[in-house]
Amino acid sequence: MKHTMRWYGPKDGVSLMDIRQAGCTGVVTALHQIPVGEVWSQEAIQERIDIIQEDNEKYTPLTWDVVESLPVHESIKKGIPEREEFIANYKQSLANLASCGVKTVCYNFMPVLDWSRTQLDYSMEDGSYALRFVYVDFAAFDLFILKRAGAESDYTQTVQEKAKARFEAMSEEERKELQTAILQGLPGSDDAFELGTFQGLLDEYRHIGDKELRENLYYFIKQVGPVAKELGVRLCIHPDDPPRPLIGLPRVLSTGKDIAQLMEAYDDPANGLTFCTGSLGVRADNDLPSIVKQYGNRIHFLHLRTTLRETEDWVFHEAPHMAGDVDFYDVIEAILLEEKRRTEAGEEVCAIPMRPDHGHHFWSDSGKKYYPGYSYMGRLKGLAELRGMEIAIGRQLK
Structure with a gap:
């Protein structure tokens, strides 16, 4: 796996040097300053690349490996006529990213809210x-x-x-x-x-149910998928978090069946998956190693974290990486076997970008500005544990 860490840009309390010294060589970021739906210009993209690579001649080089996320406008999710303008903008942003060499693009299709916690x-x-x-x-x-x-x-x-x-x-x-x-x-x-x-x-989603949201997602991927394929861009959707309907809003990427339907909607590797072990792992009916084995060639990005399901239905918390419901031994073994398959097949991208996700807030992070779940020390601990397991399993597979 290629080790990366999410960075929210120049305002992030976690610095690029912090990420570099964690042992990462890749950065996962986005142009959050650009309103959702507007085109990401080549100039804005290149400006972010230049910031990331500023110290590359002096220190271990960093590269912008994954866009997380290029947001999908609500008009597209709602399927209203205005979506055509925003889909056109999305295609142009993909073209601009590809022209700058950034070709892995994560997105989600969760209405209104992104991930939700109480x-x-x-x-x-x-x-x-x-x-x-x-x-x-x-x-x-x-x-x-x-x-x-x-x-x-x-x-x-x-x-x-x-x-x-x-x-x-x-x-x-x-x-x-x-x-x-x-x-x-x-x-x-x-x-x-x-x-x-x-x-x-x-209120704007009052008449949009599960069927309609699925149709809008499939329409979107059928429009942008061929463009991504032509550009060499790897689109990868993030699963729902939590993976269930909330506040009257449907969720359409929560299970293995949901993944299968989306992959079939535009059957090409350009239409891929962000494999988030935390989101999918909340549901006990999701077999994570089997998902890797079945959709390995469509997995373009990895979020490695785990939750612990508590005693009641739909009560869970973000657990230490090695102490939750996800069996990381089996998951990482399946990932490394997929990377081995890619290497033997001579594919262009063999090492899948991975980032440790949703770390705990430790006392040493107190007083520092960061977004919930994205403190430095918690993610650093998770990365160290995952890296150790990856090395050990990798040795066994040789």
Whole structure:
């Protein structure tokens, strides 16, 4: 695997030198300053490349290996006529990235929200903090803070009763913390959604169900896939996080069956997958090593993290990389076997870019600016553990 780390740009509290000294040679970043849907110009792309490569002559070289993410505009997800303009812009951004040599592009198709958690500072036994998701808490937000019309139909009577009890037991500060955790803005943004604005965005999806969202995703990939193929760009969609419907919004990339349908919609390696062990691993019915074996040639990017499913349904937290529900031995073995296959077949890209994902917040990161889940020391620890396992398994496979 090629070791990388996500970098949110010049404002990130984690520096490029931090990433380099972690042992990475690749950077995963995006032009978060450009509004969603606008074209990424060659000049803006090259400016970011120049920043990343500024110290390459003095130190271990860094390269921009993966775009995460080139966002898909909501008009495309909703399938409204305006989508054609934004799809054209997307194609142009892909062309500009390819002309600058950046050819792995991650995206997602989650409506309105990106990844969702209900707590950003869940206390672990060692004193560090992790991200956590509690479905009943999410329901409490939906039913009693957002007060979404018709929300009751999305929850069983038991969940509604638990959510009401949970909401009534919360202090005003706890309610605000829950709202803040759920309404985090897009990755790389410092702005959270306002409650009223958020409800308005949800209203626009009122008539879009599972069937419609799938059709809109497949329409998008059929439009941009051939362009990516011609450019030599590897598109890789990120799975839903968490992998289930939320606040009345469908999720269409949560299971192995979902992956199969998307891969068939445009059957070419240009239409690929970001294999996120954390997102897919939340569901016990997802067989992660089997997904690697089945779609290895379509996996262009790796997010390696794990969650721990707790006692209740849809309660999980981000676990230490070696102590969650993901069996990383089997997963990494499957990945290395896929890389071996690529090497023997003489393929252009054999080492799949990997980044450690969603590290814990350690005390040594206190006072530093970073986005939730992206503290330095937590990811550094995860990378060290994953690298050690990779080396050991690799030796066994020789």
